[in-house]
Amino acid sequence: MMDESLRPKKLFTEFRPAPVAAWAEKAQKDLRDTPLESLTWNTVEEIRLKPYFSSEDVQQLPLQTQRPGSFPFVRGRKTEQNNWLTIQQIQVTGNGQAAIDKAAAALSKGADGIHFIIQEHQQFDVPYLVRTIDLCKFTVSYTLQDSPQLFLERLYAHLSQLQISHRNLQGFLDYDPLTKEGSLGKQELKALTKALNLTKDSGELYSITVNGTSFSRIGASTVQEIAYTLSAAVEYIDQLTTAGETIESVLRNMQFHMASGTNYFFEIVKLRVVRLLWAAVVEAYQAEPSLAGQLRIHASSSSWYQTTLDPYTNVLRSTTEAMAAVMAGCDSLTVLPFDSTYKQPEEFSERIARNVSIILKEEAYLHQAIDPAAGSYYLEALTQELAAKAWDFFKEVEALGGFKDAYDRGFIFKSITEVSRKKFSALATGRQVLVGTNKYTNPKEKIDFDPEQLIQSADFDTTRAAYPTEVMRMATELHLRKRKRRPKAIVAIIGESVQRRSHATFAQEFLRCAGFETVQQPYQTVEAASEQLLQAEVEVVVVSCAEAAYAREFGPKLKAHKAKPTIIMADDPEQMKDELVANGFDEFLFEDCDTATLLDLLHKRLIS
Numbered sequence: 253m254m255d256e257s258l259r260p261k262k263l264f265t266e267f268r269p270a271p272v273a274a275w276a277e278k279a280q281k282d283l284r285d286t287p288l289e290s291l292t293w294n295t296v297e298e299i300r301l302k303p304y305f306s307s308e309d310v311q312q313l314p315l316q317t318q319r320p321g322s323f324p325f326v327r328g329r330k331t332e333q334n335n336w337l338t339i340q341q342i343q344v345t346g347n348g349q350a351a352i353d354k355a356a357a358a359l360s361k362g363a364d365g366i367h368f369i370i371q372e373h374q375q376f377d378v379p380y381l382v383r384t385i386d387l388c389k390f391t392v393s394y395t396l397q398d399s400p401q402l403f404l405e406r407l408y409a410h411l412s413q414l415q416i417s418h419r420n421l422q423g424f425l426d427y428d429p430l431t432k433e434g435s436l437g438k439q440e441l442k443a444l445t446k447a448l449n450l451t452k453d454s455g456e457l458y459s460i461t462v463n464g465t466s467f468s469r470i471g472a473s474t475v476q477e478i479a480y481t482l483s484a485a486v487e488y489i490d491q492l493t494t495a496g497e498t499i500e501s502v503l504r505n506m507q508f509h510m511a512s513g514t515n516y517f518f519e520i521v522k523l524r525v526v527r528l529l530w531a532a533v534v535e536a537y538q539a540e541p542s543l544a545g546q547l548r549i550h551a552s553s554s555s556w557y558q559t560t561l562d563p564y565t566n567v568l569r570s571t572t573e574a575m576a577a578v579m580a581g582c583d584s585l586t587v588l589p590f591d592s593t594y595k596q597p598e599e600f601s602e603r604i605a606r607n608v609s610i611i612l613k614e615e616a617y618l619h620q621a622i623d624p625a626a627g628s629y630y631l632e633a634l635t636q637e638l639a640a641k642a643w644d645f646f647k648e649v650e651a652l653g654g655f656k657d658a659y660d661r662g663f664i665f666k667s668i669t670e671v672s673r674k675k676f677s678a679l680a681t682g683r684q685v686l687v688g689t690n691k692y693t694n695p696k697e698k699i700d701f702d703p704e705q706l707i708q709s710a711d712f713d714t715t716r717a718a719y720p721t722e723v724m725r726m727a728t729e730l731h732l733r734k735r736k737r738r739p740k741a742i743v744a745i746i747g748e749s750v751q752r753r754s755h756a757t758f759a760q761e762f763l764r765c766a767g768f769e770t771v772q773q774p775y776q777t778v779e780a781a782s783e784q785l786l787q788a789e790v791e792v793v794v795v796s797c798a799e800a801a802y803a804r805e806f807g808p809k810l811k812a813h814k815a816k817p818t819i820i821m822a823d824d825p826e827q828m829k830d831e832l833v834a835n836g837f838d839e840f841l842f843e844d845c846d847t848a849t850l851l852d853l854l855h856k857r858l859i860s
Contacts, residue, residue: 272306279304295518296674297475299637305629313636315528320622321545324531326524326635327623328581329545334622337364337391337584338609339550340602344370347377352384355392361603362610365391365423367586373403382410391456391584393423393550400427400459401446408450418450424458424507424550425451430484431466434659436491444488445495448505458507458548460488464526467664468511469555470715471672474518474638478525479645480664481508483655486533490654503534503543512577513554514569517634520625523549523580525639529646551577552586558593559718560706561725562688562697566590567604574608578618579625585609593713594701679717680847682762689718693765703729721765724851727858728767731791739858741768741792743822744781746806755822756796759841766854768792782809790815792854794841796822807836818857820850 280288291303310316318324321331328334340363344351348370355366366385370376373396385392396403404425408418425447429440444460451459464481472480485506492502508526512519531544553570570587577585587605589597597605613619625631652658659665678684685691703726706712713719731739741763743756756772763770768791775781785793786809793813795806810819824842825832832840839850 272308275304275306296473296671297518297638297641299634299641301634305633307629309629309633313632315635316632323541323544324528324535325545325547326528326531327626328527329547330581330622334578334581334619334624336578336582336609336613336619338362338606338613339365339367339391339393339584339586340606341367341369341552341586341588343596344368344376347375347380349377349380352377352381356384358602358606359385359390361606363606365393365584367393367395367423367426369395370403371397373397373399376403378403378406378410382407382414382416387411388416388420388422391422393426395426398427399443400425401443401450404447404450418457419454420456421454422456424461424548426461426463426509428461428463428466428484430487430655430659431463431480434656434664436487436656441491441495445492445497448492448497448501451505452501459505460492460502461507461509461550462488464508464510465552465555467668468513469713470668471556471675471717472668473671474515474522475641475645476668476671477510478522478529478638478642479649480655481510481526482529482533482642482646483649483658485530486650487655489537499537499539500543503539504546506546507548507550509550509552510577510582511554511556512551512573512582514557514573516572516576517631518638519573519576520580521631521634521638523551523577523582524635525642527581528635528639529643532643548583549581550584550586551580551582553588555588555593555713556715556717557686558588558590558713558716559686559689560593560722561718562694563590563593565688567608568687570605571608574612575616575618578609578612579623581623593716594706675717676720676848677846680720680851681844682847683844686718686721689721690765691761695764699729703727703733720848720851724855725765725767727855731858738767738769739791740789741770741794742785742788742790743770743772743794743796744785745772745774745796746778746781747776747797753796755842756794758843759794759796759820759822762841762847763792763794766851778805778809782806785810786813790817791858792818792820794820794822795837807832811836818854 276288288303293301295301315326318326320327321329340355340358342351342355348368351368355368358366394403411418427444427447430436447459451457462481462485464477467477467480485508489499489502493499510523510526526549527547530547531541534544535541553573557569558566567590570590574585574587587608589601589605591597591601649655649658652661652663675684679686679690682690688694707723707726728739743760745753745756760770760772775784793810797806807819810817818838819836820839820841821832821837822841824845825840829840839853841847841850
């Protein structure tokens with residue numbers, strides 16, 4: 253029988269409850285001729301989301317009365333406040349002294365901890381770190397490329413010289429060969445085992461990190477990110493326990509690093525589902541249930557959605573991403589600087605990033621509410637459905653032999669590639685919007701970096717959602733710098749038609765986002781249009797015709813243009829594509845078309 257103290261209290265009893273049928277009837281009335289079912293949203297996770305949810309959607313859910321701090325920890329392990337640590341991520345070069353100085357300054361300005369990204373830990377000046385930062389007071393974490401045990405041994409030795417106990421260290425080690433490269437050989441396993449033994453008596457220093465960000469940063473779905481992270485964690489458990497480590501030691505030292513993306517409600521639910529399914533994994537190993545609550549979750553804003561163009565929009569994205577992670581109960585949070593895609597972040601962008609997390613705590617008071625999404629019909633129902641999808645996918649990976657075997661077979665990257673292609677297609681067709689990149693661009697934006705150098709840089713992340721559009725914009729920027737003018741596109745509207753205007757407006761917006769100086773020009777006849785356009789200094793001509801016959805005439809006339817512009821039809825060619833191509837048209841542009849091929853064509857012609 254339910255404890256009466258757990259039973260939800262009824263609010264606003266003076267109002268009569270409205271049945272679902274009444275809501276549906278009212279919604280349909282407002283929609284008029286549009287069917288209510290047409291508002292159902294199909295996600296890349298293959299989840300169908302209704303336009304509204306009600307109490308009927310959560311009545312049979314098993315975790316409705318589950319409280320924070322209790323197994324299976326779907327509402328988190330926190331029971332008093334929803335506190336989290338603000339962690340600043342810092343790239344280390346050379347001996348790291350400059351990075352250490354930057355870290356000390358950040359800690360004095362509001363950061364709770366530091367996450368050093370170290371490429372060559374042998375060069376890292378550990379004595380200078382120990383002298384500069386109080387490692388027993390602040391959370392300090394390290395991403396290492398190899399030999400984490402050697403780094404720890406060196407750190408412990410210098411602490412010992414100063415009579416500082418390593419038992420008081422706080423933070424995590426991020427050495428994750430499995431999700432990074434799909435490998436866990438004898439050397440990597442030996443290194444992890446030694447690192448685990450070195451941190452056994454440091455209760456707040458986690459030595460095993462599983463990077464869900466390895467999947468999200470290349471376009472994985474939420475379901476894939478959860479399932480692959482769990483599968484990699486299980487691989488670590490199996491390998492480490494086979495090597496002689498106890499299940500208790502492995503579970504106590506486990507941390508997940510998850511990215512928080514722009515799909516706000518899904519990101520809140522994601523961390524809930526991670527904890528719920530992790531509890532199921534712990535239960536399957538017949539370990540003490542409370543060990544599931546030991547899982548530490550470090551969240552960071554998503555690199556997949558970061559943009560190089562109009563970079564200040566990244567501040568808006570990272571704010572909602574941070575809010576989702578915090579509301580979901582992350583233990584620590586890193587917000588990436590808004591300019592990190594195209595240069596080493598400077599003090600201003602790092603301060604803004606740091607302050608996003610600080611403001612959410614000090615001004616929005618989000619640390620005062622544990623699981624504030626509890627009770628939402630939508631989020632409670634979504635938690636259950638996302639958990640079911642992710643668990644089924646996790647079992648599919650396990651049936652292939654586990655994470656490593658699935659990785660070696662190419663299953664993991666193949667499945668992520670299929671999803672990322674859908675995401676790229678949604679961006680290319682405009683169904684998904686990246687503000688400042690494929691929609692609502694800033695026409696006055698001044699690019700203050702070398703586009704050619706950036707594109708050729710090994711540090712430029714080519715896996716991001718914005719990359720295809722950005723490459724096109726870089727090409728138009730190079731054109732501007734070399735020829736002292738932007739590449740020009742003319743959208744020629746021939747004849748009168750509302751539909752023509754619609755196609756022309758879409759084409760103009762698309763080309764403007766790509767960096768072209770774009771104008772619309774109306775003409776009454778093909779002859780008038782071709783006569784004017786043959787004399788125009790232009791790189792692209794878009795034709796929006798009222799009659800298909802006009803298009804057949806127009807292409808051949810423009811073939812004589814001395815500049816050989818790219819000729820595009822602003823319409824769906826349907827059955828006429830081959831004929832129109834034969835008549836001189838290079839590509840076709842209309843709403844919901846996939847613009848990736850067109851972007852590639854324009855880019856190649858601009859740089860040729």
